[in-house]
Amino acid sequence: MALAVTGLVLGAAACGGGGSGDTAGGSSSSDLSDKKVTLVHCGDVNPWCAVYNKTIIDGLEAEGVSVEYLQDPFDVALEIQNLNSAIASRPDLILVSPTDDNSLVPSLQQAKAQNIPVIINNSMPAEAAEDLVTATVNADQASLGTFAAQNIVEGLQEIGVESGNVIAITGSDATATSGDRMEAFEAELAKTPEYELVEVRNGNWDPAATGEIASQLFAQYESRGGIQAAYGMADYMANAIIQSAEQAGLPVGVGDKGLIVTGSNCFKVGIDNIRAGKQYGTATQTPSAEGEFVVEHVLAFLRGEEIEKVNLNSEDRVTADNLDEFADSCSQA
Known part of the structure; x- marks a missing residue:
């Protein structure tokens, strides 16, 4: 994998160990056959979640860990139900990938009261929950947002657009995953004020909704200068934007001096669109590499080793210039 798996140290260390709800501590034995982990995940x-979850489950089970997987396909109520069920089963560790950060706080308070460790992954905990979780294992979401803005600016400048309207269609607005990306995206885009972010809409990681x-936005801005660039937070969302533009009869891509489109975490459809000249760029956060990063930290914790409070994987910007370097790893979903 081209992705690095070096955690960025942000915060105090969290102790590993713990067993069946015991306070963290425990043995550093490499035998993990008595350990149980529950995943409360998307x-x-x-497709991204499918590869991500399989990578985590396979990696933990390969070391003898018993894994229970409770799925909630971006359903907040089901996620809370699954988290409460996980707490009731008293595993050695719960892994949660939040759908709505704030909604999880009461359940995380309950887990903390019962000395059940919780690691948040692929997002950050709500501010009220920072002291309730053992650690966070996450992608560098801010870099993904920064790269997306750089792709848009570079693409617009390449085709000679001196000013223009930009739209962004995000994932779930209830999570830090989207929030952190958008904050960085807006900060980077603000360096070139000639490109104005005119609309930010919640696509809820749904390609149909994104399309x-x-x-709607293409029609809305037709008489207001049009849309010159678009950010779809995942490549399959960027693809939906491209399809909608083509259906509206709009040129797309640098070759046609048309709409500049970027994603910010890569899928095979994004790689194919970059090759075809329809999408300017994306970024990594491949599901297998992120899953392996989670496995690395979970295994360390279960063995009683110390892990940092916040652990961020490093990411890479992807464009046509370096596409071959990332094509295979970005085509897993």
Whole structure:
């Protein structure tokens, strides 16, 4: 994998260990056959989640860990239900990938009261929950947002657009995953004020919803200078934007001096679109590399080793210039 798996140290260390709800501490034995981990994660209906979850489960089970997987396909109520069920089963560790950060706080308070360690992954905990979780294992979401803005600016400048309207269609607005990306995206785009972010809409990681939103915005801005660039937070969302633009009869890509589109975490459809000249760029956060990063930290914790409070994987910007370097790893979903 081209992705580095070096955690960025942000915060105090969290102790590993723990067993069946015991306070963290424990033995550093490499035998993990008595350990149980429960995943409360996005469902396998999402292609990124499917690879991510399988990587985590396979990696933990290969070391003898018993894994229970409770799926919630971006369903907040089901996620809370699954988290409460996980707490009731008293595993050695719960892994949670939040759908709505704030909604999890009461359940995380309950887990903390019962000395059940919780690691948040692929997001950050709500501010009220920072002291309730053992650690966070996450992608560098801010870099993904920064790279997306750089792709848009570079693409617009390449085709000679001196000013223009930019739209962004995000994942779930209830998570830090989207929030951290958008904050960095807006900060980077603000360096070139000639490119104005005119609309930010919540696509909820749904390509169908993304396509509908994009079509509405293309029509809405037709008499207001049009849309010159678009950010779809995942490559399959960027693809939905591209399809909507083509259906509206809009040129797409640098070759046609048309709409500049970027994603910010890579899928095979994004790689194919970059090759075809329809998408300017994306970024990594490949599901297997992120899953392996989680496994590395979970195994260390279960063996009683110390892990940092916040652990961020490093990411890479992807464009046509370096596409071959990342094509294979970005084509897993």
